[in-house]
Amino acid sequence: MPELPEVETIARGLAKRVTGDVVESVWLGQKKEPLKSPATEIAATLERSRIAAVRRIGKHIVFDLERSDNVGRTLMSGKTGKPKAPRPGSKLFAPTAAQWIVHLGMTGRMQVCEPETEVEKHTHAILRLSSGRELRFVDPRRFGRLSVAPAADFSAGGIEPLEVDLDRFVTLFRGRKTPIKSALLNQTLLRGVGNIYADESLFRASIRPRRRATSITREQLGKLHTSIKEVLKEAIALGGSSISDYVDANGDEGFFQLEHRVYGREGEACLVCKTPIKRVVIAGRSSHYCPNCQK
Numbered sequence: 001m002p003e004l005p006e007v008e009t010i011a012r013g014l015a016k017r018v019t020g021d022v023v024e025s026v027w028l029g030q031k032k033e034p035l036k037s038p039a040t041e042i043a044a045t046l047e048r049s050r051i052a053a054v055r056r057i058g059k060h061i062v063f064d065l066e067r068s069d070n071v072g073r074t075l076m077s078g079k080t081g082k083p084k085a086p087r088p089g090s091k092l093f094a095p096t097a098a099q100w101i102v103h104l105g106m107t108g109r110m111q112v113c114e115p116e117t118e119v120e121k122h123t124h125a126i127l128r129l130s131s132g133r134e135l136r137f138v139d140p141r142r143f144g145r146l147s148v149a150p151a152a153d154f155s156a157g158g159i160e161p162l163e164v165d166l167d168r169f170v171t172l173f174r175g176r177k178t179p180i181k182s183a184l185l186n187q188t189l190l191r192g193v194g195n196i197y198a199d200e201s202l203f204r205a206s207i208r209p210r211r212r213a214t215s216i217t218r219e220q221l222g223k224l225h226t227s228i229k230e231v232l233k234e235a236i237a238l239g240g241s242s243i244s245d246y247v248d249a250n251g252d253e254g255f256f257q258l259e260h261r262v263y264g265r266e267g268e269a270c271l272v273c274k275t276p277i278k279r280v281v282i283a284g285r286s287s288h289y290c291p292n293c294q295k
């Protein structure tokens with residue numbers, strides 16, 4: 001499953017390629033699962049909208065849209081032909097008024113391609129852009145989700161881990177009786193920290209994943225606060241690490257991988273002290289740690 005750094009990488013790649021483009025028409029597939037908003041609503045929101053920005057919120061890719069409501073919109077998807085979209089930057093576009101939200105789920109990916117590129121199996125959405133290219137959403141396992149927020153008010157809940165300051169961070173975890181690992185995965189606290197980066201951050205902060213959050217000192221929470229940001233930033237710098245089969249916004253396969261110090265290394269020697277890495281299951285998820293380095 002793509003984690004925060006991968007989603008950040010994909011969102012940046014998409015931003016570079018489609019910002020300023022205008023959605024001319026939308027085709028949506030027959031499969032219901034990927035559509036979290038009604039198909040007609042998604043099509044109506046996207047068509048004739050200008051992509052003002054693409055960014056990551058939590059693990060979602062959010063397209064900020066500028067609407068051109070003064071121009072008659074085509075409400076039906078699929079058989080729109082080629083309506084003329086207003087020029088990007090033209091006065092016909094209202095300020096940001098809607099959002100398209102994409103969650104990649106397990107296997108979802110976004111493609112920016114030429115229209116003649118063969119449509120892959122499991123393509124659930126095709127946006128025809130005024131630049132002549134297409135933006136496609138492909139998802140074999142269909143855990144990905146597409147939705148629209150007509151009022152541009154999408155919120156992923158929780159606090160952005162790259163922005164949270166130390167005081168806020170400490171308040172989030174203080175007094176929680178759950179294992180720190182579960183608290184890190186709780187998306188209503190921090191949004192977007194997944195299993196891999198939680199394990200890696202805890203290793204760097206020398207904290208065992210099963211430690212109750214409430215028993216961790218402020219100083220240790222300070223270390224954890226730093227290590228989460230470090231791990232995420234390193235992974236973003238490397239283009240996100242991935243163990244899943246998706247491609248980035250350029251259609252490139254795979255990512256450079258941040259060297260995992262504990263994640264997925266059960267039984268292998270700790271890179272610091274050579275103690276075999278242990279794996280335990282906490283709240284249904286595998287957790288990896290060094291029993292010597294982490295207390």
Ligand SMILES: [Zn+2]
Pocket residue numbers: 270271272273274275290291292293294
């Ligand atoms: Zn160790």
